[in-house]
Amino acid sequence: MAGGTGLIRRRALGAAGLLVAAALLAPYAVMLLTALKPAAELRVTPPRLLPVEWRPQNFWTVLRDPDFQSWLTVSVVVALVSTLLVLAAAVPAAYHTARHRFPGRGAFLFLVLVTQMFAPTALVVGLYREFFELGLINTYTALIAVNAAFNLAFAIWILRAFFASIPREIEEAAAVDGCGPAGALFRIALPVALPGIVTAGIFSFIAAWNEYIVALTLMTDASMRPLTVGITSYVTAYVQHWDLLFAASTIAIVPVVVLFALIEPYLVGGLTAGSVK
Amino acid sequence: MVVYPAVELVRASLGRYSITGLYQGAVGLRNYARLLEQEALPVVAANTVVWVAVVVAVTIAVSLGLAQLLNESFPGRRLVRWALIVPWAASLIMTSKLFVWLYDYYFGLLNRVMVSAGLAPMDWLGDDRTVMGAMIAVGIFVSLPFTTYVLLAGLQTIPGEVYEAGRVDGAAGWRGYRWITLPLLRPALLVAAVLNLIYVFNSFPIVWTLNDRNPGFAHDTMITLMYKIAFKSALRDVGMAAALGVVNVLLILVAVVAYLRVARWREEPV
Numbered sequence: 001m002a003g004g005t006g007l008i009r010r011r012a013l014g015a016a017g018l019l020v021a022a023a024l025l026a027p028y029a030v031m032l033l034t035a036l037k038p039a040a041e042l043r044v045t046p047p048r049l050l051p052v053e054w055r056p057q058n059f060w061t062v063l064r065d066p067d068f069q070s071w072l073t074v075s076v077v078v079a080l081v082s083t084l085l086v087l088a089a090a091v092p093a094a095y096h097t098a099r100h101r102f103p104g105r106g107a108f109l110f111l112v113l114v115t116q117m118f119a120p121t122a123l124v125v126g127l128y129r130e131f132f133e134l135g136l137i138n139t140y141t142a143l144i145a146v147n148a149a150f151n152l153a154f155a156i157w158i159l160r161a162f163f164a165s166i167p168r169e170i171e172e173a174a175a176v177d178g179c180g181p182a183g184a185l186f187r188i189a190l191p192v193a194l195p196g197i198v199t200a201g202i203f204s205f206i207a208a209w210n211e212y213i214v215a216l217t218l219m220t221d222a223s224m225r226p227l228t229v230g231i232t233s234y235v236t237a238y239v240q241h242w243d244l245l246f247a248a249s250t251i252a253i254v255p256v257v258v259l260f261a262l263i264e265p266y267l268v269g270g271l272t273a274g275s276v277k
Numbered sequence: 278m279v280v281y282p283a284v285e286l287v288r289a290s291l292g293r294y295s296i297t298g299l300y301q302g303a304v305g306l307r308n309y310a311r312l313l314e315q316e317a318l319p320v321v322a323a324n325t326v327v328w329v330a331v332v333v334a335v336t337i338a339v340s341l342g343l344a345q346l347l348n349e350s351f352p353g354r355r356l357v358r359w360a361l362i363v364p365w366a367a368s369l370i371m372t373s374k375l376f377v378w379l380y381d382y383y384f385g386l387l388n389r390v391m392v393s394a395g396l397a398p399m400d401w402l403g404d405d406r407t408v409m410g411a412m413i414a415v416g417i418f419v420s421l422p423f424t425t426y427v428l429l430a431g432l433q434t435i436p437g438e439v440y441e442a443g444r445v446d447g448a449a450g451w452r453g454y455r456w457i458t459l460p461l462l463r464p465a466l467l468v469a470a471v472l473n474l475i476y477v478f479n480s481f482p483i484v485w486t487l488n489d490r491n492p493g494f495a496h497d498t499m500i501t502l503m504y505k506i507a508f509k510s511a512l513r514d515v516g517m518a519a520a521l522g523v524v525n526v527l528l529i530l531v532a533v534v535a536y537l538r539v540a541r542w543r544e545e546p547v
Contacts, residue, residue, distance in 0.1 A: 013351035020343065021353070021360035027418075028363055030386060031375050046392065047384045121479040121500055122526050125507050125519045126286030210368035213481045217508065228370045235374065242378055249371040253363075260366040261359055268430045 071230030094159030162196025289519035317494035365422035373486035431465020
């Protein structure tokens with residue numbers, strides 16, 4: 001292809017890309033701009049895109065709100081602990097399935113599919129009954145257990161692909177040099193698979209951070225709500241603090257987007273490895 | 278953790294519960310019979326079919342284009358990939374609340390755009406004619422990133438030589454896409470379709486939030502209906518909600534199996 005038409009093509013693609021990016025980001029830009037408006041400016045018609053008076057103090061108001069602090073604590077505790085539990089169980093499980101043949105290995109995709117299908121949403125009534133009878137409504141234990149359980153299969157799935165991509169010869173070479181099976185896992189496989197572990201960890205962290213329906217159902221006590229459920233109380237039939245709702249949402253979304261951007265290079269390979277071939 | 282609630286769900290669907298949640302004995306299949314008597318059920322079932330079919334079909338069609346775009350190299354590709362991450366990473370409930378605000382009759386920017394374009398403003402989430410469309414648009418918006426990445430992964434497994442061979446045989450442009458790309462993309466399309474089918478059927482926050490203002494069940498899907506029966510409506514009926522939960526799980530199972538059958542069956546003649 002001639003250089004000239006190639007340049008035009010690249011420019012056209014770039015323009016199309018810019019349009020797509022703008023369309024995807026526009027709603028979140030409105031979120032940020034609304035979070036920066038004083039309350040009085042929310043109720044003007046016709047509505048304006050930009051604030052007349054910029055009010056970054058809204059973010060301080062939210063951060064100093066004791067309710068927001070307690071939602072944030074619940075979200076951080078639940079997402080962190082459930083992610084650690086997922087990794088503790090998924091790393092050995094994934095290593096085992098990647099290195100050993102066992103009956104039913106082929107059924108694994110199906111198992112992952114089934115756990116996705118029996119997502120907490122479909123089972124929420126059963127989950128509620130379960131924790132109601134165990135007396136665990138409004139406890140960290142309940143929310144952490146549910147998040148860990150439902151993210152486990154997906155984490156094993158991602159990790160398995162990373163472990164499987166490590167050539168067996170490296171471990172065999174290590175064995176010749178006197179490295180035992182545990183040594184092979186800790187000194188060879190884990191360091192090489194570190195990007196996979198980070199990817200699986202960030203995925204389960206984000207899933208737990210954004211989880212809504214189980215928290216809505218199991219955490220009925222206002223002080224035990226995570227961010228996703230808590231922030232909705234800024235806008236109800238009685239109070240309408242859209243500015244604070246969006247400031248809180250921005251605070252909740254930004255760290256997750258940054259985490260996600262970190263694993264972006266692995267998304268294309270890691271997410272579908274094994275299923276798309 | 279996954280199996281026990283499923284067992285509990287089936288057990289609950291066969292029992293009777295007081296409003297405070299105490300088990301009052303088994304009633305056999307009566308919860309299922311009462312579920313079928315609910316007047317809202319046909320409407321809700323139709324809503325669910327429209328919701329799932331339109332969101333999944335449009336998402337896949339648009340994602341095919343987006344994946345194709347991201348598979349090319351052009352200035353600013355990084356930016357597009359990062360932009361695509363945002364709706365994926367943001368919590369669905371926060372995105373849903375954001376769209377409630379954008380759709381607002383008086384203060385939403387969508388109506389501002391409508392008026393600027395010389396059109397009449399609409400009560401997007403309050404008008405029976407527009408509420409489903411408004412929800413579907415948000416459903417598509419949040420499903421695009423994941424679907425695009427799955428299809429992009431599929432595109433990247435297609436080696437460049439296949440296209441060169443195709444060009445020699447006269448299959449370039451649209452013909453190359455139709456006869457080379459699409460058939461080779463079939464496994465990725467299958468994964469994207471099945472996972473979207475499940476996610477969209479089970480999707481809760483969008484319909485829950487955008488349909489919040491409307492009384493009754495006229496715009497609910499099977500999932501939000503189940504939740505309302507159990508926890509929010511005057512019914513407060515755990516047994517009947519559990520029965521609907523069992524029906525939901527079976528429905529999605531049947532839909533996925535049927536889809537896989539059809540997709541495989543069509544694979545053979547090609």
